Amino acid sequence: MNGVLRRHRAALLLAAVVLPLAVCLVVSRFPTALTRTDAALVLVLLVLAAASTGLRGPGLVAALAAAVGYDFFLTRPFLDLAIVDRSDVETTVLLLVIGVVVTELALWGRRQQDRGSRQYGYLVGVLDTAAALADDTPAPVMAERVAARIAEVLGADRCRYSAEVPADRPVLGSDGVVRSSGQALDVSRDGLPTDDEIVLPAGAEGCFLITAATHVRKPGLDERRVAVALAEQAGAALVHDRIGRRGSAGSVASDGMVGSGRGSAVLDARGSSVR
Structure with missing residues (x-):
């Protein structure tokens, strides 16, 4: 309005x-x-x-x-x-x-x-991410949702998840400060970097790459911290998903069982299931 x-x-x-x-x-x-x-x-x-x-x-x-x-x-x-x-x-x-x-x-x-509306939006974003974790939303879908929310919070053009963390790019740290080549940038005064993607680490599981190239956006420290919290939540979910997949694969490899309980099937040496 x-x-x-x-x-x-x-x-x-x-x-x-x-x-x-x-x-x-x-x-x-x-x-x-x-x-x-x-x-x-x-x-x-x-x-x-x-x-x-x-x-x-x-x-x-x-x-x-x-x-x-x-x-x-x-x-x-x-x-x-x-x-x-x-x-x-x-x-x-x-x-x-x-x-x-x-x-x-x-x-x-x-x-x-306006400040109250923004804070409510941030809270909704964090709660939506938490709900996605509780509902066992597939990791790729959850990462996409979080990326969209991060872009919205920061006012960026777009945001995407990457399993690889690129080097030599500006980084939005856990303290909400953006650093480039080790130097802290005054985002409140100069805005987010527009000439390169900004790396937002997602814990031990990749990162989110933020693009703010078409206009100067000056998100406050609170907004940047919310983006960090969202990325950390996503990173924890991705770790949980990876561990779950590894655990399932390890279970099949160790005992030859697929599934659990009374209806479990056993794999013979040729890969066929026998009861």
């Missing part, structure tokens, strides 16, 4: 300028319909509406337009930016201050909401 609003930023800025001025103009033409106090409240509502977009620009522009419109149209001398009455000065200043404060509070609330 916020992305849609950003694409219409110019229209929002225009509305933030025009609407407060239009309200002040209408009230100045019809002074008996709405008092100046009521007009000030309407202006505060317009500023709040502009701030609720989650964009600082429209909120601040609306606050400034409200203060200027109130001064120009509704205070003496009319149609002049000069103010002679002290109470009018106080109202105009309060309109500007309240507009700025409301804008910042709305932005803070939007950031908190």
Whole structure:
């Protein structure tokens, strides 16, 4: 939703300028319909509406337009930016201050909401991986799911699992820090490397290769740590799967039994089953 609003930023800025001025103009033409106090409240509502977009620009522009419109149209001398009455000065200043404060509070609330949504998404990702382990989801399917979740968490273009760990590439370590040639990168400032795949180790079982080439993505430390946790979970599942397959093969090789219990079959020297 916020992305849609950003694409219409110019229209929002225009509305933030025009609407407060239009309200002040209408009230100045019809002074008996709405008092100046009521007009000030309407202006505060317009500023709040502009701030609720989650964009600082429209909120601040609306606050400034409200203060200027109130001064120009509704205070003496009319149609002049000069103010002679002290109470009018106080109202105009309060309109500007309240507009700025409301804008910042709305932005803070939007950031908190976005952070809560991201944290919920991270938790869902970890729980989904744990559920896949509990349901004995096939290792390749589970690795593919985890790769998709890692790409989502980091905002990367794509992520894939690799049984081989390539050398001489940036590495996302267990501490959430990305290092290249042993040097820590400031991902929060510069973003993920875009010129090479990033290695995210999956324990003793290969790694995930992350590609973030088409745009600069700056995941926070929490996001990177969630990606590490997902990779570690996947690595543990892959180890469990490998041990299980080796155990099954070893059981058949050692006692010639296929299956278990009453219906077990025994392999003779030619590989045929006998009861």
